[in-house]
Amino acid sequence: xxxxxxxxxxxxxxxxxxxxxxxxxxxxxxxxxxxxxxxxxxxxxxxxxxxxxxxxxxxxxxxxxxxxxxxxxxxxxxxxxxxxxxxxxxxxxxxxxxxxxxxxxxxxxxxxxxxxxxxxxxxxxxxxxxxxxxxxxxxxxxxxxxxxxxxxxxxxxxxxxxxxxxxxxxxxxxxxxxxxxxxxxxxxxxxxxxxxxxxxxxxxxxxxxxxxxxxxxxxxxxxxxxxxxxxxxxxxxxxxxxxxxxxxxxxxxxxxxxxxxxxxxxxxxxxxxxxxxxxxxxxxxxxxx
Amino acid sequence: xxxxxxxxxxxxxxxxxxxxxxxxxxxxxxxxxxxxxxxxxxxxxxxxxxxxxxxxxxxxxxxxxxxxxxxxxxxxxxxxxxxxxxxxxxxxxxxxxxxxxxxxxxxxxxxxxxxxxxxxxxxxxxxxxxxxxxxxxxxxxxxxxxxxxxxxxxxxxxxxxxxxxxxxxxxxxxxxxxxxxxxxxxxxxxxxxxxxxxxxxxxxxxxx
Numbered sequence: 308x309x310x311x312x313x314x315x316x317x318x319x320x321x322x323x324x325x326x327x328x329x330x331x332x333x334x335x336x337x338x339x340x341x342x343x344x345x346x347x348x349x350x351x352x353x354x355x356x357x358x359x360x361x362x363x364x365x366x367x368x369x370x371x372x373x374x375x376x377x378x379x380x381x382x383x384x385x386x387x388x389x390x391x392x393x394x395x396x397x398x399x400x401x402x403x404x405x406x407x408x409x410x411x412x413x414x415x416x417x418x419x420x421x422x423x424x425x426x427x428x429x430x431x432x433x434x435x436x437x438x439x440x441x442x443x444x445x446x447x448x449x450x451x452x453x454x455x456x457x458x459x460x461x462x463x464x465x466x467x468x469x470x471x472x473x474x475x476x477x478x479x480x481x482x483x484x485x486x487x488x489x490x491x492x493x494x495x496x497x498x499x500x501x502x503x504x505x506x507x508x509x510x511x512x513x514x515x516x517x518x519x520x521x522x523x524x525x526x527x528x529x530x531x532x533x534x535x536x537x538x539x540x541x542x543x544x545x546x547x548x549x550x551x552x553x554x555x556x557x558x559x560x561x562x563x564x565x566x567x568x569x570x571x572x573x574x575x576x577x578x579x580x581x582x583x584x585x586x587x588x589x590x591x592x593x594x595x596x
Numbered sequence: 597x598x599x600x601x602x603x604x605x606x607x608x609x610x611x612x613x614x615x616x617x618x619x620x621x622x623x624x625x626x627x628x629x630x631x632x633x634x635x636x637x638x639x640x641x642x643x644x645x646x647x648x649x650x651x652x653x654x655x656x657x658x659x660x661x662x663x664x665x666x667x668x669x670x671x672x673x674x675x676x677x678x679x680x681x682x683x684x685x686x687x688x689x690x691x692x693x694x695x696x697x698x699x700x701x702x703x704x705x706x707x708x709x710x711x712x713x714x715x716x717x718x719x720x721x722x723x724x725x726x727x728x729x730x731x732x733x734x735x736x737x738x739x740x741x742x743x744x745x746x747x748x749x750x751x752x753x754x755x756x757x758x759x760x761x762x763x764x765x766x767x768x769x770x771x772x773x774x775x776x777x778x779x780x781x782x783x784x785x786x787x788x789x790x791x792x793x794x795x796x797x798x799x800x801x802x803x804x
């Protein structure tokens with residue numbers, strides 16, 4: 308019995324992050340309150356610098372959230388549960404279990420703040436999710452090629468001098484005998500064109516750059532696992548080897564975005580597509596510089 | 597019988613890409629009547645962790661005094677998710693697949709230090725060497741989760757296994773390669789799970 312030991316209450320030790328060696332992280336912390344930058348933040352700035360300011364610097368809550376965002380998060384959670392179960396050697400989760408994971412993504416949101424499309428309802432999206440997840444389980448993509456190393460894995464590291472660490476989550480990290488594969492799971496209105504694959508690759512290029520230390524000497528490939536939100540969902544994969552030239556170009560882009568953020572260059576970028584579902588419409592309208 | 601495993605590990609970053617770490621594990625048999633006494637049980641568990649924390653702090657302090665370095669960043673990881681572990685007497689034990697997985701039955705309180713500081717002296721890695729040979733990447737969170745899930749499913753004494761095989765206290769301390777091998781090994785001598793192939797990956801066509 309150990310009931311007699313440690314009578315005095317001791318301070319509880321909590322995990323702390325390793326010390327940063329990147330001076331730019333301190334700058335980032337002063338600007339945004341976070342000692343890193345995420346791809347989501349970079350991407351938001353590129354879509355609309357003012358939206359970036361509202362979200363990451365001012366910390367304004369969004370008036371609404373797009374149903375597509377919540378839906379995509381739910382599908383992500385479900386597919387990730389499938390791969391985590393595979394890694395753990397558990398019985399394959401059936402559609403009902405994956406739907407449970409999918410539904411959990413809706414819980415944190417006030418239903419009144421979710422902005423649905425004109426022909427969408429929560430019930431129609433749930434039915435679509437069930438079809439998509441069934442298609443996924445019946446597809447070759449449900450079977451892991453090689454070995455799973457990580458699911459929804461956090462990665463972080465310095466990419467460019469003078470830019471804070473990039474922090475992100477890799478949806479799926481797998482390897483076979485000669486290649487490390489960094490997978491991003493996407494939901495899409497339709498099948499992807501080659502141009503979409505190329506245009507969407509920057510995030511994965513950066514993640515693959517950070518992940519390269521995991522399997523030194525191995526080739527690195529990026530892979531999109533796309534689940535279409537069509538009447539009859541299709542599961543497609545787009546795998547590419549990492550081209551160092553593309554990595555360099557992407558890094559330069561990240562560096563320029565960060566310089567703009569550091570300099571306080573924020574302005575609205577009106578767009579009929581992006582503004583329609585933006586949660587900062589009211590704040591944007593009253594912004595005067 | 598009620599068994600408690602409690603562990604705490606702490607790592608302190610030191611200049612020159614070196615580090616010092618210490619861990620403490622308590623393994624104890626508890627009176628099974630504690631199961632009926634929720635508050636009493638929580639108190640015992642809390643005290644076990646507090647004892648570990650105190651021992652680890654003392655050991656780290658001793659090491660820092662001896663090596664005279666200034667720590668950069670402490671990383672302390674309470675070993676909570678694997679514990680407390682309740683077993684069901686000899687019947688459970690007999691299900692363990694190998695000696696390595698046998699639960700420890702006697703009370704033991706130990707303070708262990710990692711190989712990097714064995715002999716209670718801080719080993720400092722020359723900066724140039726550490727730059728060229730970075731520390732192996734730690735196990736991913738999902739690997740750690742998988743190891744714990746498999747161990748729980750198979751009623752494996754994970755603390756004992758990690759200690760015997762790797763000289764570690766918690767799965768978080770494993771490297772990514774170690775974790776990968778351990779997962780393969782734990783899954784390989786498990787009866788094949790329905791719907792999975794040899795790698796633990798599922799065959800396609802499994803929507804049910």
